[in-house]
Amino acid sequence: MDFLTPDSFAGFAAELAVAAGEGRPVRIIGGGSKPWAAPASDDALVLGTERFDWTVEHVPGDMTAVFAAGVPFARAQAELAVSGQRMALDPPLGLNDRATIGGVVATGDSGPLAHRYGTPRDQVLGLTVALSDGTIARSGSRVIKNVAGYDLPKLYAGSFGTLGGILAVGVRLRALPRATATILGGAADPDALAAAVAHLARAPLELEALDVAWRSGRGGVLAQVAGTVATRRADEVAFAMSDSGLGTIDIADEDSEFWERQRGLQRSDTRVVVLVTGPRGALPSVLRLADACDATMVGRAALGVSYLTVDPEQVAPLRAALPAGMHAVVLDRPGDVEIDTWGAVDSPSVGLMRAVKAQFDPAGVCNPGLMVGGI
Amino acid sequence: MSLEGSLRGVRQITYEPVEAEQLLADLRRICGDDHVVSDPHALSVYDSDGLRQYRQIPLAAVLPGSADEVVAVVRCCAASGVPFVARGAGTGLSGGALPHVGGVVIVLSRLRKIISVDLAEAVVVAEPGVTNLAISAAVGPSHVYPPDPSSQLVCTIGGNVAENAGGAHCFKYGFTTNYVVGLDVVLADGTLVELRRDRPGYDLIGAFVGSEGTLGIAVRIHLRVVPAAESVRTVVAFFDDVAAAADAVTSVISAAVVPAAVELMDALALRAAETAVPGGYRLDAGAALLVELDGPLLETAAGLEQLLELCLQGGARDVRVAAGVGEREALWATRKAAFPAMTQLSPACYLQDGVVPRSRLADVLEAIERLSAEYGLAVANVFHAGDGNLHPLVCYDPGVPGEGDRALELAGAILRECVARGGSITGEHGVGVDKSAFMSEMFSHDDLDSFARLRCAFDPAGLANPGKLIPTPRLCGERPGPYQQHPLEQSGLATRF
Numbered sequence: 001m002d003f004l005t006p007d008s009f010a011g012f013a014a015e016l017a018v019a020a021g022e023g024r025p026v027r028i029i030g031g032g033s034k035p036w037a038a039p040a041s042d043d044a045l046v047l048g049t050e051r052f053d054w055t056v057e058h059v060p061g062d063m064t065a066v067f068a069a070g071v072p073f074a075r076a077q078a079e080l081a082v083s084g085q086r087m088a089l090d091p092p093l094g095l096n097d098r099a100t101i102g103g104v105v106a107t108g109d110s111g112p113l114a115h116r117y118g119t120p121r122d123q124v125l126g127l128t129v130a131l132s133d134g135t136i137a138r139s140g141s142r143v144i145k146n147v148a149g150y151d152l153p154k155l156y157a158g159s160f161g162t163l164g165g166i167l168a169v170g171v172r173l174r175a176l177p178r179a180t181a182t183i184l185g186g187a188a189d190p191d192a193l194a195a196a197v198a199h200l201a202r203a204p205l206e207l208e209a210l211d212v213a214w215r216s217g218r219g220g221v222l223a224q225v226a227g228t229v230a231t232r233r234a235d236e237v238a239f240a241m242s243d244s245g246l247g248t249i250d251i252a253d254e255d256s257e258f259w260e261r262q263r264g265l266q267r268s269d270t271r272v273v274v275l276v277t278g279p280r281g282a283l284p285s286v287l288r289l290a291d292a293c294d295a296t297m298v299g300r301a302a303l304g305v306s307y308l309t310v311d312p313e314q315v316a317p318l319r320a321a322l323p324a325g326m327h328a329v330v331l332d333r334p335g336d337v338e339i340d341t342w343g344a345v346d347s348p349s350v351g352l353m354r355a356v357k358a359q360f361d362p363a364g365v366c367n368p369g370l371m372v373g374g375i
Numbered sequence: 376m377s378l379e380g381s382l383r384g385v386r387q388i389t390y391e392p393v394e395a396e397q398l399l400a401d402l403r404r405i406c407g408d409d410h411v412v413s414d415p416h417a418l419s420v421y422d423s424d425g426l427r428q429y430r431q432i433p434l435a436a437v438l439p440g441s442a443d444e445v446v447a448v449v450r451c452c453a454a455s456g457v458p459f460v461a462r463g464a465g466t467g468l469s470g471g472a473l474p475h476v477g478g479v480v481i482v483l484s485r486l487r488k489i490i491s492v493d494l495a496e497a498v499v500v501a502e503p504g505v506t507n508l509a510i511s512a513a514v515g516p517s518h519v520y521p522p523d524p525s526s527q528l529v530c531t532i533g534g535n536v537a538e539n540a541g542g543a544h545c546f547k548y549g550f551t552t553n554y555v556v557g558l559d560v561v562l563a564d565g566t567l568v569e570l571r572r573d574r575p576g577y578d579l580i581g582a583f584v585g586s587e588g589t590l591g592i593a594v595r596i597h598l599r600v601v602p603a604a605e606s607v608r609t610v611v612a613f614f615d616d617v618a619a620a621a622d623a624v625t626s627v628i629s630a631a632v633v634p635a636a637v638e639l640m641d642a643l644a645l646r647a648a649e650t651a652v653p654g655g656y657r658l659d660a661g662a663a664l665l666v667e668l669d670g671p672l673l674e675t676a677a678g679l680e681q682l683l684e685l686c687l688q689g690g691a692r693d694v695r696v697a698a699g700v701g702e703r704e705a706l707w708a709t710r711k712a713a714f715p716a717m718t719q720l721s722p723a724c725y726l727q728d729g730v731v732p733r734s735r736l737a738d739v740l741e742a743i744e745r746l747s748a749e750y751g752l753a754v755a756n757v758f759h760a761g762d763g764n765l766h767p768l769v770c771y772d773p774g775v776p777g778e779g780d781r782a783l784e785l786a787g788a789i790l791r792e793c794v795a796r797g798g799s800i801t802g803e804h805g806v807g808v809d810k811s812a813f814m815s816e817m818f819s820h821d822d823l824d825s826f827a828r829l830r831c832a833f834d835p836a837g838l839a840n841p842g843k844l845i846p847t848p849r850l851c852g853e854r855p856g857p858y859q860q861h862p863l864e865q866s867g868l869a870t871r872f
Contacts, residue, residue: 061734062733062734062735063629063733084629084631118553121578135824135825137821137822138818139818139822141730141817143732144546144733145541145545145550145730145759145762145799145802145803146801147539147799147805148801148814148817149817149818149844150585150586150830150844151539151584151585151586152829154552154578154581154582155579155582155829157578158577159577174633175630175633198495202495202517202602203602204602204604204605204671206604206670206671206674227631228677228678228681229674233674277573277575278573279496280495281496302497347576348566348568349568349574351568352568352832353577355832356829356832359828359829359831359832371576373576
């Protein structure tokens, strides 16, 4: 297994093309914070983006920035914070905050802010990508509004590097909120918790985040407000939580640790994290399923996105018990545990995905096997 | 018909001549005699979209009455190797729905059912012919569907998906692509695929939205809606010139105020609009900045204070806050009248759609002013300032020999100024046929080739709206004519951008 870290985009594309010519599989890797997303075979070439560590452009007045893919996500956020700005993305960043911007986009990873701002596909404005035939292709733009050409950045975001290697990322920025506050409410019944979430999701509260946390038959709701009047708005949200039937309501002005914990529970060193998606109305079923599988659960309550941390042997029963119309994808797992990431997939759209893969990576060497259906 | 070009998928495709009568008979069998139009005179209704400079009479227009009929029609076209283009209300402004020689126009206006409204999930499922405004009407007053193109009373959701429609409020709320959570798509070979955001795999919905009809036809659309804002505050600030107004926009947005909409009109546009539809704007100002804040009452109240202060610091000579819904609607009515008002003042206008990074607004406006003087043609500026999305209106007289061509050159020069500043050739109108020649100003051959890869994956035969979005050489005699008012505008039903 060779491990190369080219220092130029052209060098990266050239190495990719050589591997494609030899039919040699390539594992594209950023900070290596998601080892489960890149199990490399012995004959693979590992291509790292770690030397792509420069900020291409940041014009504060435009509230946009372009970073080379290997820039650590945390470093980029720190740089932006100097100008009072941020990317409205808060995925877990792994050990020593190793996750890179390119890796976050490639895996479509997100955190609690997805409630209001969506996932990388919603924040990325433009991408530069190396394809396996050695070409370097840009798509999107550096401006926040653009409909010229296909919106390929959305296709690459979350494609796990199976279409090519991301070299640079242009993102939309937001002003750092002057203040935030987090409102917490508790419940010990899945239906009561879900009813409260439904109430909060329908109210015009303009929440930054609306999360749930659940473990062994009890849990709660976490809501974040941000802005110039966060403290006063937090009182309104607390009233709404009280109306919605939640108990033990609390407001925290120093709230970062709550959200760090929520993010942290999207990863596990010793157990398996299963991402469950579906209608938000299925929340009570998901909470009961979590209890049945002895899972710790966190999730984006209004988005129908839940992360269940379970023991490896619970994955099969969890998948079997999943209500119709829901999906379970295995994310983080210990290195010695082998589990099918995607589970059985019979979606007719997978055929179309294969056609897309065949066009962008005809040699089939970019991160083979990492996408749904073995793509 | 042959399309030439060096990109994959659009390389030397030749459509075999078909037995037109047989195809028409098949289409009539599928949709019924009443829903197939083949008389050339009757077909003139479908010969263009909102960009009337480009016209083409197709072989036929069909109006399928169900998704199944769309599938059958597309299969028919595929079997005969006939190109097709889907059409909603025909309000597009880039010629995206321009018919093809010998091709079929698939008109989706009969597919106008809202299939379900689920406020618990905040999802509406609609057929493509449902109008944009009907979605908000179906979920109101508690919820709204945020993308709000100016043609929203008549433009359809299917067209919005094809063009990734924006609108005045997309600065805060995003575009169509941020709201589509599911699509049932008829591919160019007649296969029906279900795409859903919550299913694992590639984001094919993201790839499809904004594909201008070149990847297939969406026959069922799942849209996310959001709770309606608790309060709305609308402000108009008057400046001596557009540069000062543009700089004020940057200072407001940098100060963490997130307006729902930020619209700017220069003196020419302002006077035309206020004269045509009086809404309380000052006629003596050099520029008017319309800013709308929405959200929780506490937030908009605090934001309003900040906004007023920043506008005055930025040199606003007068600032007015709309006192109620009536005043607010009047301010917007004037703003939305800007384009039709200009077309009343000038024999013809060419509407451009370019984008620059926001900090380059003042700078690009200077360049436009310089170009306007150089070409001797007036240019009025109306734009979505928060997004840096310019809509310059190039005024000209088609009666003066050569002036139409000069207007087009000027409009093209403006786009080059946008691209030179790191911007885009289109913010919301799409590429269509109008801008395909400018794609290579913004993208390299390899970039364009990556677009062609996507098209090949979805439509290897190249039958879904060929010749749009990806550049191909312009055919002879395709010189665009002057701007003409769309019948919907004449009837007062729709306004532009």
